[in-house]
Amino acid sequence: MLRDGVIPNEHTYPLVLKALSRSQNKNPDQIHAQISKVGFDNDSFVQNSLVAAYAKAGHLGSARKLFDGIRNGDFISWTAMVHGYMDNDRPVDGLILFAKMRSVGVEIDEVTIVSVLKGAAMVGDIWLGKCIHGFYVECGRVKWDAYVGSALVDMYAKCGHCDDARRLFEEMPCRNVVSWSALIAGYARCNEFIDALSFFRDVLVKGMKPNQWDEAADLRMTMKGRSVEKTRGCSWIGVTGAIHEFVAFGESHSESKNIYETLDGLTKLIKLEGYVPDSHQVLFEMDAG
Numbered sequence: 001m002l003r004d005g006v007i008p009n010e011h012t013y014p015l016v017l018k019a020l021s022r023s024q025n026k027n028p029d030q031i032h033a034q035i036s037k038v039g040f041d042n043d044s045f046v047q048n049s050l051v052a053a054y055a056k057a058g059h060l061g062s063a064r065k066l067f068d069g070i071r072n073g074d075f076i077s078w079t080a081m082v083h084g085y086m087d088n089d090r091p092v093d094g095l096i097l098f099a100k101m102r103s104v105g106v107e108i109d110e111v112t113i114v115s116v117l118k119g120a121a122m123v124g125d126i127w128l129g130k131c132i133h134g135f136y137v138e139c140g141r142v143k144w145d146a147y148v149g150s151a152l153v154d155m156y157a158k159c160g161h162c163d164d165a166r167r168l169f170e171e172m173p174c175r176n177v178v179s180w181s182a183l184i185a186g187y188a189r190c191n192e193f194i195d196a197l198s199f200f201r202d203v204l205v206k207g208m209k210p211n212q213w214d215e216a217a218d219l220r221m222t223m224k225g226r227s228v229e230k231t232r233g234c235s236w237i238g239v240t241g242a243i244h245e246f247v248a249f250g251e252s253h254s255e256s257k258n259i260y261e262t263l264d265g266l267t268k269l270i271k272l273e274g275y276v277p278d279s280h281q282v283l284f285e286m287d288a289g
Contacts, residue, residue: 010040010043010045010046011045013031013034013035013040013046013049014045014046014048014049016031017031017049017050017052017053018049018052018053020053021052021053021056021057026053026056026057026058027057027059028050028053028054028057028059031053032050035050044070044072044074044077047066047070047077048070048074048076048077048080050063050066051063051066051067051070051077051080051081051084052080052083052084054066054084055080055081055083055084055085055087055088056084056087058088060084060085060088060090063080063081063084064081067080067081073106074106074107075101075106075107075108075109075112078097078101078106078112079109079111079112079115081097082094082097082098082101082112082115082116082119083111083112083115085097085119086115086118086119086122089122091118091119091120091122091123092119092123094115094116094119095116095119095120095123095128098112098115098116098119108136108141108142109142110142110143110145110147110148113132113136113137113142113148113151114147114148114151116132117129117132117148117151117152117154117155118151118154118155120132120155120159121154121155121158121159122158124158124159124160125159126155126156126159126160126161129152129155129156129159133152137152144172144173145173145174146172146174146175146176146178146179147178149168149169149172149173149174149175149179150176150178150179150181150182151182152165152168153165153168153169153172153179153182153183153186154182154185154186156168156186157182157183157185157186157187157189157190158186158189160189160190162186162187162189162190162192165182165183165186165187166183166187169182169183177203180199180202180203183199184196184199184200184203187199
C-alpha cells in the first residue's frame with residue numbers, strides 16, 4: 001500500500017494494529033510512530049486501537065499512558081485497558097480500573113463483564129463474582145450469551161462453587177464448547193473427577209470437538225528431538241479461601257495422584273472416541289522458530 005503511494009487514513013490504522021496483534025512481532029511502536037507522523041494520534045478509533053494493541057503486546061505501561069491521555073475515553077478504550085490487565089495477570093489493577101469505570105458512568109458491555117469475571121476468578125473473589133452476576137446478568141443489563149455464561153461458570157468453579165457452576169450451566173440459554181470446557185475444568189479443580197469425565201463424554205457424544213486437547217506425548221517427543229525446552233508452567237487457584245499452586249509435572253500437591261489419574265483417563269477416553277487433534281500448526285511454528 002505504501003509502496004504504491006496510497007496514503008493510509010484513520011480507518012486503515014486500526015485494521016493494521018489488529019493484524020499486528022495476531023502476528024509474532026506484536027510491538028506497535030513502529031506503527032504508532034507512523035500514526036503520530038501523519039497526525040491521526042488524536043483520532044478516537046486510532047487511540048482505542050493503540051491502547052488495545054499495546055495491552056495485547058504486554059506493554060501495559062505504554063497502554064496505560066495512552067489511555068490516561070485520552071480526553072473523552074469511551075467504553076472501548078476502558079474495556080481494552082481492563083482486558084489488558086486481566087490478560088497480563090494483573091487482575092487487581094483491572095478490577096480497580098473497572099470500579100473507576102463504573103464510578104464515571106462509562107457504558108458496560110458483555111466484553112467488559114467477561115473480563116471482570118475473569119479477574120474475579122483469578123483473585124478468588126466469589127462475592128464480587130456474585131455481584132456482577134446479579135447486577136449485570138440477571139437484571140438484564142448485559143446479554144446473557146454463551147461467552148458471558150461460560151465466564152460465569154468458570155468464575156464459580158474457580159472459586160470452589162462447583163454446584164453453582166453446574167446450576168448456572170444448566171440454566172444457560174445457549175452453550176458452546178467453551179461453556180462445556182469451563183464446566184469440565186471447574187469440576188476437575190473441585191476434585192469431582194468422575195463428573196468431569198462424564199461431562200467430557202457428553203461433549204463427545206454431542207459431536208462437539210474439544211478445543212484444547214493436544215497430542216502432548218508426541219509433541220514432547222518432537223520438542224525433545226529438536227532440543228526445544230519449555231519453562232515449566234505454574235498456576236494458582238483459590239478454592240474455599242485456600243490458594244493452591246500447581247507446577248507442570250509437579251507432585252507436591254496433596255491431590256496430585258488423583259489429578260494425574262484423571263488426566264490419564266481423559267487421554268484414554270479421547271483415543272477411544274477416535275479424536276485426533278490437529279498439531280500441524282504447532283509443529284509449523286516450531287519449524288519457523
